[in-house]
Amino acid sequence: MLSRIDLRDRDLTARELLQVVPRADLDVSHAIEIVTPIINDVRERGAAALREYAAKFDGVEIEHLRVPRERIDQALETQDQAVIDALREAIARVRTFHEATVPPPVAVEVAAGAQLAQRWVPVGRVGLYVPGGLAVYPSSVVMNVVAAQAAGVPSIAVATPPQKEFGGEPHPTILAACALLGVDEVYAAGGAQAVAMLAYGVDDLCDPVDIITGPGNVYVAAAKRAVNGVVGIDAEAGPTEIAIIADDSADPEFVAADLLSQAEHDPLAGSVLITDSEVFAERVEQALGRRADDTKHLARTKEALTGVQSAVILTKNIAQSIQVADAYGAEHLEIHTRDADDVAGRIRSAGAIFVGPYSPVPLGDYMAGSNHVLPTGGTARFASGLNTTSFLKAIQYIRYSESALKEIGHKVVALANAEDLPAHGQAIQARLERS
Template sequence: MNLMNRLDFRTTPLDRRTLRSSVPRVSVDISDAVAAVGPLITDVRERGRTAVLEYTRRFDQVELESVRVPAEALGRSLAELDPNIRASLEESIARARRVAAADRREPSTTEFDGDGTVTTRWLPVDRVGLYVPGGLAVYPSTVVMNVVPAQEAGVPSLAIASPPQSDGLPHPTVLAAAALLGVEEVWAMGGAQAIAALAYGFDDGEDLEPVDLITGPGNAYVAAAKATVRSVVGIDSVAGPTEIIILADDTADPGFVAADLISQAEHDPLAAAVLVTDSEQLATAVESQLAVQVPAAEHAERITEALSGQQSGIILVADLDAGVAVLNAYAGEHVELLVRNPEAVVDRVTSGGSIFLGSHSPVALGDYCSGSNHVLPTMGTASHASALGVQSFLKGSQIIDYPPEALHKVADHIISLANEEALPAHGAAVAMRFGTEEGVR
């Protein structure tokens, strides 16, 4: 019995409406989670740290004396970090920093007749809250992916929140990663209560200043909390489970394809793993590889659930063009091109969070050490959204500077448009500067 469902798209119309409704997709409805976290968020907003302590006791079964992680614990975690893990984190940080530094935006000025100018400038957000999940795994890489672009954007104030372990502190590797990056403010709190605390802050017993932006992944309750507080603070996204979609032809190594599908499936039972191919022979070979590799994996049960779910599958297409159409309709978080000439295909893939070319650029590379960011749009939102990056932590504003001559050149246009929109006071505000109530001569 094959682990993944097969879908035959060889005669399926390739229009966007048909493909979007046909590709496998996880069914995620956070409305119940939103309803569940609403009272919790209100409680944290009203009772602050006291509420956070109570929810931590209830959900994490941890009794905290202090929510803020002491500096000594950060230093100790870094000092005790395995040298190999430290070296790996340092390499990941260095590569991510090089890519992020190249993404910095510079101000630009446009000049018009009469010396009028519009300058677009980019300033960092003042304060950012970075959420690092616990749960099924430990994620020091998430610390790197969130902190580095924020630092390169010039964010002056960073606070990390991560769930406490049984000792009352976040995972020591998460703390070590924070210390390695020079982040001194870390809070031992997780779930929806952490998101609420970052959004509203508290000052009862300890002082947590509210943030302007919250980034970082989490479970359905974290996503629901972010969706709820986004009227108060900015958020990066309301992310769904991780996903990978691979376009492969008869040149692809079926063992590599299977391994890459498994690598994302081990994140979560709801993780999506999709193979698109015009080769039935490859599809069969990948199924055979899955039958061998999955039982041998440490998280075989979780992987099996993800690969056999409705969100995963092997899609047969008529040719490479049809495969590209499926990729763009799917708009996946991670896209792999395991085809004969990926460089010739990549420009045609217009919707994808990160696109990995060839047999030696697996998604696992992007998760840790490619220099790219692994906080990516999911659930088809790569059709319009972007990876987390320097730009995510910048706010743009425009500075308008028009001397009298420059305003005079467009005054009549302003008055005409204002009158057309039945907003005559707009036109009058311009006309009076030139001593007239109607047009400008």
């Protein structure tokens, strides 16, 4: 089912590895052309445009673009208790982890009387996008909202697509998660039109935000690219992906189940096995075939597993497996090897690393306490997953005494003159002549 890439007799450079690892074919630049008129239309016509796009793309007539508070509360009251209990547990664990990762303020004295400090300040308002296409994602509500709350963001708006099945309102499980988190500003808006609403605001409906976060389809990613600079964004999320480094000590049933777990998300989802054992790879493929035949979402799962973005990559040893994993830069990377902790510690590029046989990706999707909004498409080589610093700004403070400035003033003047910016030096010199 999975294609094979055999690297056992090849020593590839970093550039060559980037070219050989499998990727989904995702053209965000083409989608920009489609979403730009939508964004401009929402800027110009506001709520009327939002309603028209809901009818066009979602097939619904929207009664309330902003979901009434009582509907959010009702969604919680009517939700299955097992789901509520699971959401509460997820919220508690995600909050514990994220509150612990808020960076502390820093203050140093680089010389006598020369004081520097840095303080992390939350943005004033964020817009959190929760997708609602092939599946419903209350877990994304948890990941986005809790990280923003832990950072101290005072104003939070959630946008999620309206559902025809629920009379044009968002999915009730999404609303229930918002209720549990104390979020009462929820909009029944999806796609590029929701991104435009959050970025530019709509009079008498929604104030503009400072940052937009959350995953979505290619049109959401394109819209986020289009408004980046007007607001901040976390990333342009692409299809989900999993890579697994395994050796012959791993359990093929575990590995097959985990590859399948991500393939069911989307026909473009990537499932990649990196192993130095061809025998183990064959055992995984056999298990994967059995499991895929019994899966609920058979069509999109098989399309994902047979697509160009999924593969078995055969390596000569663990060292080469690590090189491949770093080139791939997986959103989710599992380690199923002897000395898994050591292997995990040698990885440089991954959104999140799941260490050992009992730390599967779905644990992180829901309940581990980590964040599941992670970099995709190889961007983990330079980007991080969603975390509290996604909603924080580092502000620096500089306080020099007269004597501290006098000590280095002539050096500042020298550098200013070297850059042919004499007025910079004169601003220093004015103070030196006064002392």
